[in-house]
Amino acid sequence: MKLPGLRALLLLSLITVMTGCARIEPWVKPYERENIADPIMSFERDPVADSYLHHVYDAREAARGADGASGGGCGCN
Amino acid sequence: MAAIRFLGLLMLCCSLGVQGNVLPDERIDIMYHGYDGGGASIDGPSILVRKNLGNSFSIAANYYVDMVSSASIDVEATASPYSEERTEYSFSTQYLHDRTSINLGYTKSTENDYDATNYSFGVSQTFFGDLSTLSMGVSYGDDLVGQNTDPAFEEELQRRRYNISFTQILTRSLIAAISYETASDEGFLNNPYRSVRYLDPTNGSYSYSYQKEIYPGTRNSDAAGLRAIYYLPYRAAIRADYRRYSDSWGIEASNYELRYTHPYSDQWLFEAKFRHYEQTAANFYSDLFPYRDAQNFMARDKELSPFNSNTLGLGVSYTLAPGSIPFFEKTTINLYWDRMRFDYEDFRDVRVSPNDYAPGQEPLYKLTADVVRLYFSFWY
Numbered sequence: 499m500k501l502p503g504l505r506a507l508l509l510l511s512l513i514t515v516m517t518g519c520a521r522i523e524p525w526v527k528p529y530e531r532e533n534i535a536d537p538i539m540s541f542e543r544d545p546v547a548d549s550y551l552h553h554v555y556d557a558r559e560a561a562r563g564a565d566g567a568s569g570g571g572c573g574c575n
Numbered sequence: 576m577a578a579i580r581f582l583g584l585l586m587l588c589c590s591l592g593v594q595g596n597v598l599p600d601e602r603i604d605i606m607y608h609g610y611d612g613g614g615a616s617i618d619g620p621s622i623l624v625r626k627n628l629g630n631s632f633s634i635a636a637n638y639y640v641d642m643v644s645s646a647s648i649d650v651e652a653t654a655s656p657y658s659e660e661r662t663e664y665s666f667s668t669q670y671l672h673d674r675t676s677i678n679l680g681y682t683k684s685t686e687n688d689y690d691a692t693n694y695s696f697g698v699s700q701t702f703f704g705d706l707s708t709l710s711m712g713v714s715y716g717d718d719l720v721g722q723n724t725d726p727a728f729e730e731e732l733q734r735r736r737y738n739i740s741f742t743q744i745l746t747r748s749l750i751a752a753i754s755y756e757t758a759s760d761e762g763f764l765n766n767p768y769r770s771v772r773y774l775d776p777t778n779g780s781y782s783y784s785y786q787k788e789i790y791p792g793t794r795n796s797d798a799a800g801l802r803a804i805y806y807l808p809y810r811a812a813i814r815a816d817y818r819r820y821s822d823s824w825g826i827e828a829s830n831y832e833l834r835y836t837h838p839y840s841d842q843w844l845f846e847a848k849f850r851h852y853e854q855t856a857a858n859f860y861s862d863l864f865p866y867r868d869a870q871n872f873m874a875r876d877k878e879l880s881p882f883n884s885n886t887l888g889l890g891v892s893y894t895l896a897p898g899s900i901p902f903f904e905k906t907t908i909n910l911y912w913d914r915m916r917f918d919y920e921d922f923r924d925v926r927v928s929p930n931d932y933a934p935g936q937e938p939l940y941k942l943t944a945d946v947v948r949l950y951f952s953f954w955y
Contacts, residue, residue: 524704
């Protein structure tokens with residue numbers, strides 16, 4: 499598999515997970531999450547519209563997966 | 576007073592899903608979708624209904640239709656324009672227990688020459704003060720491939736996908752997610768109607784002929800993605816997505832996207848985005864093979880050719896005043912438009928006259944498409 503960015507991404511993930519296990523207190527308190535709670539901070543604000551656009555990309559590009567969409571066959575080969 | 580504001584903020588966090596796992600919003604979405612480009616026109620409705628059952632269960636159903644009218648370049652070169660319809664039903668349920676949620680999904684897609692069934696299962700867990708979310712999922716697809724011109728033709732295809740993602744609230748204004756997905760397909764993977772072309776000096780002025788595509792029976796792929804949303808110093812957000820992809824057919828791809836979201840007053844929401852995608856070719860792709868049966872595997876599908884595409888998207892959402900529509904807490908009207916431009920680097924436009932261009936010297940194909948999403952969302 500030739501994915502130069504993949505190792506870096508996995509390493510970053512591992513560090514993040516390990517850091518989470520190292521008794522570091524959560525640094526963003528619940529009362530500090532006003533910005534995060536805003537709907538504009540959602541990765542999938544409108545599920546119907548988002549899944550349709552993923553379908554458009556899947557049907558016209560070879561790449562698939564790891565884009566936030568739930569996997570599955572679209573019957574569009 | 577400060578305590579009341581604090582409690583209000585906590586409740587807001589809970590209701591919007593950042594305080595650990597919560598059930599999704601109860602809502603109805605009714606969408607018209609349209610794609611128009613490259614001689615193909617595809618449009619239809621999509622309707623989603625989500626409902627909670629008690630405090631632990633959420634169920635959802637989606638009805639989706641693609642009405643296809645196609646005279647694409649593939650069709651113009653080797654076939655006749657056609658119309659068809661694809662109908663898809665999806666059902667899913669989510670069970671929430673403390674900080675864990677479990678999802679089950681079923682999707683059935685039907686068209687006159689292709690049936691697809693997909694089952695999915697996923698688990699999601701929040702921890703670290705609800706700043707972190709780990710999700711894992713698997714899905715299995717079982718497809719039946721048919722062919723209109725040959726009722727006896729029937730082939731099978733199995734699709735398997737495994738994904739894992741980790742989402743982290745990094746600061747009070749930044750959230751990021753990393754994901755990895757591996758996919759494995761086994762069965763009949765090519766399009767039974769599509770052909771490859773090869774040099775054929777005996778075929779009059781064209782000097783080339785066509786034969787059926789032949790694909791391998793398996794395809795394995797890996798994809799890794801990173802995305803983040805940042806809340807700007809004023810009420811607006813900027814989002815960045817990046818993904819790399821590689822598969823056993825030799826295709827390597829990457830894409831990135833930048834998106835800006837800007838609310839205006841309490842009712843308007845504007846969005847602009849730019850997306851770039853590029854890929855290399857499958858190692859058995861060729862626009863023009865040197866002779867008939869030149870290789871064991873042969874493809875001339877432009878989706879397997881080297882190309883890049885750019886997409887520019889604009890969108891607006893309007894929230895109706897509360898109480899405008901009875902029974903609903905909130906209603907929005909949304910219109911999004913995307914213009915996609917594809918530049919193929921080794922897929923030639925064979926619709927030109929053979930008297931003007933030698934085989935393999937035809938102009939490269941380009942395609943521009945407009946994608947429209949018009950939808951109404953109702954929360955209850």
